[in-house]
Amino acid sequence: VVVGLRISGEEKTEDGLVATEILNLIEHLDSLRADDVDCLDYFSITAGDSSTLQGAVHIVPSMQIDPGYATSLSEQVKKITDKTVMVAGRINQPHEAETAIAEGRTDMAIMTRAMICDPEIANKSSADNVDEIRACIGCNQACIGHFQQGVPISCIQYPESGRELTFLPRPKVRTRRKVLVIGGGPAGLKAAAVAAEQGDDVVLCEKEPRLGGAVLLAQELPYRSEFGGAATNLSAEAARAGVDIRTSAPATQNLVTEVAADHVIIATGAEQRMPALEVADDAFVIGARDYLREGPDLPAGRVLVTDWKGDWIGLGIALRLAEAGRHVSLATAANFAGAAIQQYTRTLLVSQALRSGRIAFINDARLVGVDADTGYLQSTLCEVVHEVSGVAATIVSAAPRSVPVDLDFGAASVTVIGDAVAPRTVEEAVYEGLTAATDLAARDGAVAGERAVSA
Template sequence: AFPHLFAPLRIRGAEIRNRIMSTGHDTVLPVDGHVNEALIAYHRARARGGVGLIVTQVAGVHETARYTSHLLMATEDGCIAGYRRLAEAIHAEGAVVFSQLFHPGREIMESADGLLAVAYAPSSVPNERFHVMPRALPVAMIEEIVAGYAAAARRMRAAGLDGVEVVASHGYLPAQFLNPRVNLRQDGYGGDAARRLRFMREVLQAIRAETDEDFVIGLRISAGERDDEGLTEHEARAACIALEADLDYVSVTTGTSATLGGAMHIAPPMAYQPGYVAPEAASFRQALRVPVFVTGRINQPQEAEAILAAGQADLCGMTRALIADPEMPAKAARGAVDDIRACIGCNQACIGHFHKGLPVSCIQHPETGRELAYGSLAPAPRRKRVMVVGAGPAGMKAAVTAARRGHDVTLWEAAAQPGGQALLAQMLPRRAEFGGIVTNLMREVERAQVRLRRGVRVTEEVLRDEAPDAVILATGAVPHVPDLPGDGGVEVVTAWQVLRGEARPGGRVVVADWRCDWIGPGLAEMLARAGSSVVLAVNGLHAGEVLPLYVRDNIAAELHRLGVEVRPYARLFGTAGDSVFLQHTPSGEAMEVEGVATLVLCLGHRPVDDLAEVAAGLGIEVHMAGDCLAPRTAEEAVFEGLKAGAAV
C-alpha cells in the first residue's frame, strides 16, 4: 500500500529497511549523561514496531556542550558500553542507528549545578531566548571541539552504531559559524562564506578520518531558521552544496532555538500543516546528490508516502508519530492504518515534558517513556467483571488496559457520544485534531473488545443490578461556578456553555481564566475571530502559562494578531452594571473593564465523585481515574486510566 515508504535505502554500510525515521530528540530518560535501560527500552519498542532508522538524541562532544543537565555525553570512552547495548538492542529488531553529535554554542538553557553554564560561540552575540551572552571561542578551543566531534564519532563506531549526524540545525554551534549575523569573526573561521564553512568542513573531515568507509556521516540543518537574524534557506542550501563531498545525507528541518518564533518549529504544534517543510526539503534535494531527509509534522504514513512519491525527500522523520504509536510502521506495512494511534500535535507530553525536565511520554500513550514499567503488562491473576464508568479519555484508557489484561470490561457513558471533555477541546480554533484522541481511544476500545453502553447514567441501582467485581470511576467533572457578586447587568456563562453553543457571547467579552491552560486562550481566540472585543483576564503570568511552550507561544502570537487584550495577574472579583471587576493580584488594586456584555468563566472544574462511596458501600472494589479524582489535564487523565486499568 505504501511502495515508496517501504522501499529500502542504502547509505554506505547502512541498509535502512524503510523510509521512516525517528529523528534525534531529547528524551530526558538518561539521568547521568549515559545511556541507561530506560532509553534502551524506549528505542527497542520503536525498532520492534518497524521504524527503519533511529537517530539517537544529541550527544555532547565537549565539556562546554552541556546545554541541559540530562544531556548524553560522548566525551569519554566510558560512554561506549552503554551505546553498545543500545545499538545491539536496535539492531536486534532490524533497525539502523545513528547518533547526533552536538554542541549548542550559545544555546545554553541550564546546568546541573544550578549555575548557568558558560556559553561559547563564534562571537559574543547574545541569545535573546535564554538571555545568554556567550564568550567568543578562542581558536585553541575551536580545535578542541573539532577533535571532540571526531573522538565522539570514533566512540560511536566502536559501540557499533552505523553512523553519526552533526547537528547544524536550529541555530546550534555549527549554524552559528555559518551565519554571518552571528559569526562576526575576522580570523580563519569567519568573514567570507568559505571561512564560515571552515568549522563544519574540519568537523566532517575529522570524523571521516577517525571512522571508516562504511560509517555514515550526515548533517542536520534548518532550511531557513525563520528568524530575521537566523540562517536563511539560501545560506543553508549553499552550505550543504559546499560540504556535499564530505556528507552522506542531509536531514532538513526548520526553525531555530534562538527565538520564541523560531523555536516553535522544533516541534510544530497542531496549528501547522502536516509535512509543511517538504517543499523546502525538495529544493535541497534538487540541489544535492546525497539523500535528503525531511521532518516537520509528518504524522501519518499517507503523508510520508506522498512526500516520497513526489520526490521531495528520500526519508521522512516521523518522531512524534512514533512517540504516539511505536508500532505505526508495522501497522502501515500490514495495511492496518485505521489502527494507528495518530499523533495530534498537542506537544503536551513529548516536547512539553522536555521543557519541564521530565522523561518523554505521550498524551495518548502514557506507556511511552515508561516502557520498563508499562511496556508489557502482566495478565490479571483472576478475570473480573469490571465496570468502567465514564467514557472520557481516562475511562477509555482504563477500559482498554483492563481488557487487555484479561478482564471482562464494560464501559458506561451517560452521554450519547464517548469522549468527555476532549469533545469540547476539539471545538476550539485550530484544535480540531484534539478530537483524534477520542477517535484513537475508541478504536482501541473496539479492538480490546470492551462492551460500550452509552446514554446510560450509572446510579446506585445500576451498580446493584450489575454487581461487578470492580468499578473504575472516570466520571469527570463539572465547571466550577463561584458565587460572584453581581447585579445581572453582565451575562455570566461558563466556557462549556459557549463551546456547546448554549451561549453566544457578542460585543465586549471578558474571559476569566483561572488555570491558564488551553480553554481561556482558546475561547478568547474563538470569540475574537467571531468579531467580539475580548479581554482575557489571566490569574497568572501568561495566557496559556501551563501549556507546552511552543503551543503557548503560537497562541500568544494569534491572540496578538486578533487584538485580544491580555491582562495578567488578574483575579476575577465580580460584576456591577456593565462592568467586570478584577483584582491585580500582586498589588491588590482593583481593575474595571467597562462596557461588557458577557463574562465567560474558565475557573476550573469540580470533581464528580459521588459514586465512589456508593460503590464502596456495596462492597465493590473501587478505582478512580481522571477529573473525578481531581482536576486533570488530558495527559494526566489518560495516564491515570492506564494505572487504574493496570491495578484492577
C-alpha cells in the same frame, strides 16, 4: 562512517535565513570533498531556528502547523543534490511519509513523536493495520513538554512510552472478573481498554451520546481540532479490546445491579463550577464550558474572558472571539496568558492573539464581580481591584469540580481516577486509567509479561 548534516531549510524568523540563502549554503556544503571523498552523505531538513521564540516553534511543531509542512523545503534540497535527503516536521502518519517519498519531496521521513505515541507504527503499517495506528496529535504536552521540564518523556495518549519496564508487556489476569467503568472520557477509556486487554470482562457506561469527555470541548477551540484525535484513538482501542461500550447510559443503581461487577472504576470527570461572584441582574455572564458547548450569541461590545490557570481555554476562547471580529480583554490569574501551555504551542497562540490586534492581556488577576458594563478584577498579588469598562459579556473559566457518584456497589472494590479525583489534564487522566487497570491485574497476582492461566 556515514556523516550527515541537520540543517534548517528556512529559519522562519525576523532577519533569519530564507530558503534561497540556505539552498546556496547546501550547494556549497554538498561540493566539499576531502581525500576525494564527499564530506557529507546526507542532509536532514527541518524548519525554523532557535534564535527567537518565533523561529523556535518549528523545533517541535505543534498541532497549529500543518502536517508534513517541511517537505516543501526538503523538495527544494532534492533538486540540488544527489545525496540522501531526510525531512522532519509534523509527519504523523505513514501515508504522509509515503506520499512525500513517492512525490519526490524526500528520500526518508523522520517521525519522532509519531513513534513515541505509537512505537508499533512501523509494524502496523507493514502489516497493513494502519487503522490501528495511534496517531500523534501534536499536543507537545508529555514529549517535548516533559523534556523541557527535565522529566522523562512520554505521551498523553500512550503513557506506557518511557515506562515500558513498568507496564509492558501487558500483565494477564489469572481469573477473569467483571469490571464496570463509569465514564467514557480519557481516563475511563484507557482504564477499560487496558483492563480488557489484560483479560477482564469490561463494561463501560457513558451518560453522553459520544465518548471523549472534556476532549470534545477542547477540540472546539481554535487550532485545537486535532486534539479530538485523543478521544478517537482511545475509543478505538477500547472497542478493539472487546469492551462493552454503552453510550447514552448514565450510571444508575439498576445498571450497577445488572452488571454485578467485581470491581468498579469511577472516571466521571469534572463539571463546570462558577466561582463566588458579585453579579448584577443585568450582567451577561456565562461559564466557559457552557459557551463552548452551546455557542450562544453574545451581546455586542467588548468581551471579558477570565482564565484561572493560564491554559488553552481562556486563550483559545479569546482567539475564537477575536477571529470573529470581537474585541476581548483576557484576564488570567497566571503570570501570563498560556503559562500552563508548552512553550512552542504557547508562542504560536500568543503571537496569533497579538497579530489580531483585538486582545488586551491582563495578568495576575481574578474576577470578583460583574455589572451591566464593567468587570471587576482583583490582583492576585495584592488587594487592589481593577475595573474593565465597556464590557458587554463575561465568559468565566474557573477551576472545575469533580463529579461525585452516589451508588451502592455492594461487595465490589472501587477505584476513582482522573478528574473525578481532582481536575487536571488529559495526561494525568490517561495515566491513572493505565495504573488503575494495571493495579487491578496485580491484585490477581499477575505481573507484566505473564500470560493468562485461566479465563
